[in-house]
Amino acid sequence: MLKIATLSVALMMQSWGAIDVGIDSETWLLDYSSKTPTRYGLAVWVKSIKPNGEYMMTNYLIDCDDRTLGARAIVKYTSAGRIVDSYSHPDVLVQKTPAVPETVGASIIRAACAR
Numbered sequence: 409m410l411k412i413a414t415l416s417v418a419l420m421m422q423s424w425g426a427i428d429v430g431i432d433s434e435t436w437l438l439d440y441s442s443k444t445p446t447r448y449g450l451a452v453w454v455k456s457i458k459p460n461g462e463y464m465m466t467n468y469l470i471d472c473d474d475r476t477l478g479a480r481a482i483v484k485y486t487s488a489g490r491i492v493d494s495y496s497h498p499d500v501l502v503q504k505t506p507a508v509p510e511t512v513g514a515s516i517i518r519a520a521c522a523r
Contacts, residue, residue, distance in 0.1 A: 421522045424455070428515035433459045436512055438519045442467075448499040452520045456512075461484065461487025472521035477513060478504035 423441035430436065435457045442453040449469040457463040467481040481496035507513035 412432055415456075420489055425519065427454075427519040428512045430456070430512055436515065438516065443520060446499060448502065449477075449504065452516075454516055462492075467496075468516060468520070469499060469504060469519050470517055471504055472517070474506070475506070475514075475517055476504035476506050478502040 410522050423438050424437045426435060427438045428436040437455045437457070439453040439455070442451070444451045446450070446469065449471045452468055452470060454466050454468060455463055463485050465483045465485070468477045469480050472479045479497075480499060480502045481494070483494040484492045486492055507517050
């Protein structure tokens with residue numbers, strides 16, 4: 409049973425790739441298997457992990473041509489995996505903004521639009 413659980417975790421982790429480390433030492437990962445084209449842009453899940461183990465999952469809508477992104481859903485978790493807060497917006501209401509060069513936002517766009 410342990411081998412199956414370990415294999416499942418290993419397979420799940422293969423779709424996640426590190427894309428940046430923030431100035432506060434947060435690690436940012438992109439789930440490459442979650443990339444889904446929509447009529448409002450490319451949807452993708454990103455996970456940010458704080459040094460204390462708390463983490464946040466954000467579903468972004470990205471316009472690869474305009475180099476803009478906006479959050480369509482955010483879920484915040486404790487280090488134990490309990491949901492602390494969450495919210496979402498309909499795609500049509502997501503406000504995409506340009507990513508500032510050399511920021512995590514720019515790294516998210518670069519990673520999501522590269523493959």
